[in-house]
Amino acid sequence: MIQSLQHLPNTERRGMLRQLPPPVLTRLLDLCSGTRDIPARRVMSRAGDRLHESLMLLEGIVLRHVSVSDGRRQMVAMQVPFDFVDLHSLPLGYLDHDVESLTPVKIAVFPHDALRKGVRTDPEVAMLLWRLTLIDAAIHRQWSFRLGGLRALPGMANFLCEIDYRLRLAGCGGDESFALPLTQNDLGDVCGLSAIHVNRVLRELREARLCSLRDGIASLHDRGRLRDIGEFEHGYLYDSMPGED
Amino acid sequence: MIQSLQHLPNTERRGMLRQLPPPVLTRLLDLCSGTRDIPARRVMSRAGDRLHESLMLLEGIVLRHVSVSDGRRQMVAMQVPFDFVDLHSLPLGYLDHDVESLTPVKIAVFPHDALRKGVRTDPEVAMLLWRLTLIDAAIHRQWSFRLGGLRALPGMANFLCEIDYRLRLAGCGGDESFALPLTQNDLGDVCGLSAIHVNRVLRELREARLCSLRDGIASLHDRGRLRDIGEFEHGYLYDSMPGED
DNA sequence: CGTGAGCTTGAGACAGGTCAAGGGTGGTGG
DNA sequence: CCACCACCCTTGACCTGTCTCAAGCTCACG
Secondary structure (H helix, E strand, O other), X not given: OHHHHHOOOHHHOOHHHHHOOHHHHHHHHOOOOEEEEEOOOOEEEOOXXXXXXXXXXXXXXXXXXXXXXXXXXXXXXXXXXXXXXXXXXXXXXXXXXXXXXXXXXEEEEEEHXXXXXXXXXXXXXXXXXXXXXXXXXXXXXXXXXXXXXXXXXXXXXXXXXXXXXXXXXXXXXXXXXXXXXXXHHHHHHHHOOOHHHHHHHHHHHHHOOOEEEEOOEEEXXXXXXXXXXXXXXXXXXXXXXXXXX | OHHHHHOOOHHHOOHHHHHOOHHHHHHHHOOOOEEEEEOOOOEEEOOOOEOOEEEEEEEOOEEEEEEOOOOOEEEEEEEOOOOEOOOOHHHHOEOOOEEEEOOOEEEEEEEHHHHHHHHHHOHHHHHHHHHHHHHHHHHHHHHHHHHHXXXXXXXXXXXXXXXXXXXXXXXXXXXXXXXXXXXXXXHHHHHOOOHHHHHHHHHHHHHOOOEEEEOOEEEEOOHHHHXXXXXXXXXXXXXXXXXXX
């Protein structure tokens, strides 16, 4: 599985991996010890756990969230295929949030020992891993922007644009629609809204023929307007998609 | 200035630098090309600018924000002394947000060429720099938590606790009060509130004898209760302060 | 001594939360 | 097989936190 990734031609490589020159990619993938499958809605690690491996997502979606006192959770990140999920646990040792699979998930396992050795002996791999975590941080900033700077509807539009863009980078998006099995409750945790208000916002988006979200399938009918409304600019993802400006 | 930092005894070292073993600190500071002074309220760099050096804050406070369509700005980070301000521009090349001095500021300049050489030849320095940016990312997550998960008053309490904690780590906090020359407008941009509502929240905090903010001086009268209300836990800063659990 | 930036307060509007009720669907156990 | 339950979606009515608008205050600075 992992080995097959190295041999994809450049244009076929996916997600964050698209950024890597092939030799570096090979050296990175050599540090992987194997793959693992995890069912949906499984807590993969908890805030404060000492971790000794980092995981790269190969299939499925992973959520990262912190819990709020009233029982709600605030989502702080969402990982799509070819994202590292918890690479930051390597320098940090433990995480400040929980990690949970949304769907059934396939992951590639990178033991910290191997990664540490890779970082020590291969500056290019080190720089690459660093860069990946920095894009993660840029996404965090965009989430702050969305939560603090946008109203409910633009915020939802912004989120859908981001996920659409990232899933298509990862090769998981269709032309119009993609799988997004988040409940309205989950979306509330993402956007800082009550589930009921999420429902109202989705209805508005649907009635404006902008996008719809049904049975775990998101369909974006008018990406242009959705991006305008959500003030979405993909620059913060530090990766331009072929065929878009 | 920079050189003098290396010779501080361990217990005297400040802010993020406290985490470094002295030899690594020395090697890092060797990469600094000099210092620079910048007046208050000066835009230091804009989103999208190509940067060729990174800055470590030595004195003063720096803000990082993105602009919203309606003219507001959303603050995405705030740097205190001994934080790197834009270290992430080294692997990323450009930033996705603006950087602005809040107060007059003294910075140490690290040319990217020097940093790149340091990273390539010194894995310990590389790991350290990586770690610093990861703590930045953890702070971003806390800001998402605050903006999406907390109401106005707890959010403000949370922010004040964070800044208090970080300023004291940096050796810039008194027992009860510290300098925080943010206007209520700025605080609104931090917490995703209108300036007017910031005013009301501050009044509530003052009348509850929790804290007050006047003439650019913040005074925390009851840190314990403030932390409870703001659901503040310092674990995400990955640095325990001597004398606090 | 005027002017502007920031702070303060009140009144009214509106976005979003809360409560309550009902419907659909899939899973489980009798 | 059906009954029941859990979970999710949907909608309506009402409540409240926050925004907006408007006015007046203070203080630093020209």
